[in-house]
Amino acid sequence: MSTTVPAAEGPLTDEGLVQLLTPTGERVHHPEYDAWAADLDADRLRAMYRDMVLTRRFDTEATSLQRQGELGLWAQSLGQEAAQVGSGHALAPQDHVFPSYREHGVAHVRGLEMTDLLRLFRGVDHGGWDPAAHGFHLFTLVIGSHTLHATGYAMGVQRDGLVGTGDPTRDTAVVTYFGDGATAQGDVSEALVFASVNQAPVVLFCQNNQFAISEPTTRQARVPIADRAPGFGIPSVRVDGNDVLASYAVTRQALERARSGGGPTFVEAFTYRMGAHTTSDDPTRYRTSEQEERWRRRDPIERLRVHLERTGELPEVFQAQLAAESDAFGEHIRTTVRAMGHPASPSMFEHVYATPHAVVDAERAWFTQYEQSFVDHDGRETAGGHR
């Protein structure tokens, strides 16, 4: 007996996506969401365009650095810039982000020093930045587990009395990013339950990039991912994740609902992972070049570029400045990564606990003494030593 799985139906449908900018760069109107994008003037659109271009540059440089052996691994955001930059632009400074590990565009919009993201992939840090500094939590590699952290954090925001005060500088929302694969994890369902019954101010932002490594979304669901949330009592919306305007508009509405006390929202941003899952992956084994080409024609950056050029809002001088900025950014990334240095081995014993732990202390003392045993009286490492 064999089972048949539909190849291009169910979760893969692009029916019902909120769209404000077509793949050919044409601005189309939406009765509900035009209002949520009304504050996007030419300056804001150029800022989004710049952020998407720089995010892609960052991603391209990181991929190259991995190929050169400077990074152990890299998870590309290629193709997902609109979903990330659009939603990121809707955030207020006091909001808090719980990313998975591919949200480089959101990190860029939040103002992180982008090379800090590379510390994890270079193997010099498990984290790499101060989450409080930019309201951007550390990357979480155990798929879906951070959606519960985001929900709990949002329950804390409620207890701090920072929901529904009517003060836009105080009301706070939390957003968590995850993928289509994560929605199969129990933790994501539990996050939906906790967010719903507590009416927590959290936006659950799913980037459906069509693949969990090699498995298409059809291996995670039989219906569009967004359809799950209403069963939990959470409103959901499907958005064209390659449309930065629409991604901004739906996220802004969802965040505003959260901040005003209206509870959680589930966003499914329908997009495509144009690159590999990571630099260790080989997409040619599970998808066709025809499919990749189809999505290349929906490129999120190209779409906004065409729109801005058509409306005369992308002057050549801006483009030239951006190209120069991008080149300088690339140089900065390469230089910074190569200068990251080597962590000292005894640092592995640091921060296991916030307070002294007898076993860790004893093992550190032993290790230090062991290391010292390879150093002769002149301070040189002896022949036949370790490494």
Add this chain to the structure above:
Amino acid sequence: MTVTGERTAPTTDLPPAPAPAPFPTGTQRLPMAKALNLGLRRALANDPRVLLMGEDIGRLGGVFRVTDGLFAEFGEDRVVDTPLAESGIVGTAIGLALRGYRPVCEIQFDGFVFPAFDQITTQLAKMHYRSRGRLRLPVVIRIPYGGGIGAIEHHSESPEALFAHTPGLRVVSPATAADAFTMIQQAVASPDPVIFFEPKGRYWEKGDVDLDAPLPAPHGGPADLDHARVVRPGTDVTVVAYGPTVATALKAAAAAAADGTSIEVVDLRTISPLDTATIAASVRRTGRCVVVHEAPVLYGSGAEVAARITEECFYHLQAPVLRVGGFHTPYPVSKIEHDYLPGLDRLLDAVDRTLAF
């Protein structure tokens, strides 16, 4: 604290709960469950950032009534009846801690902690390390554990070694009402995550609790969360126990004394860190050591004690360190659990064997 956001009003026709009784004072003879209740009550009263989370801990007061009355006194936003989802409880507790709260989670029974095992071991245990000390997770996970209560499957287990094997967690277990009162407050005050194993078979055994004594610092002093304690001095054999087996060890010591054997009982109190110094000092005096716990002996915490004693006081040992504990079987049906659990006779048998070596 008022939780904001539109929520459905609680649907209940129940009459309002009676006003909480004043906090008792002086030294009182209390069951361990009541001592834990008062410790949690004091922690809630002293720090508005402390909150309790778990299944049925609110209006019901928990299936063992450890949180009895706290819902009425501190309200539903600080004594939180959670959805029935252990990973969700611990995962949201982590988020609350990241926001500055100090959650105390109740896992209803030992055998139900495993849905939360991923959150505890991959997230709770590692966040401080991952963030290079920038993020602290002062979360307490309370787990009623151990057997001897005639329960059905999954309600009598002792999984402490699984957590002690995880760097980043502190694992402790009180054996008396007095320690329960103090240690639960120290666990709440600790900046590290603490897995707090409560010997449910001893919940109703009474002991004197000084309710006015100042709380010792959670770490960094002799009465802290990190030290074992000699609870009965002796000269012939050291018996190392913790949680539910400390009372067993004390009974064994009393019985052995009648036969002229002097047993020193060490209450481990903390499984991680392991207070090797206190155990080793005892074994250097007695020359013999038996470790007793309810968990299976294979890869259990007793194996760690035995290994460290062998490393630290090999030349003081008159006999191999012996372990007494559960067998390498799933926890058996309750009608025969008394033969699975390390009771008085099996402990005394091990004492006799180490003396006869």
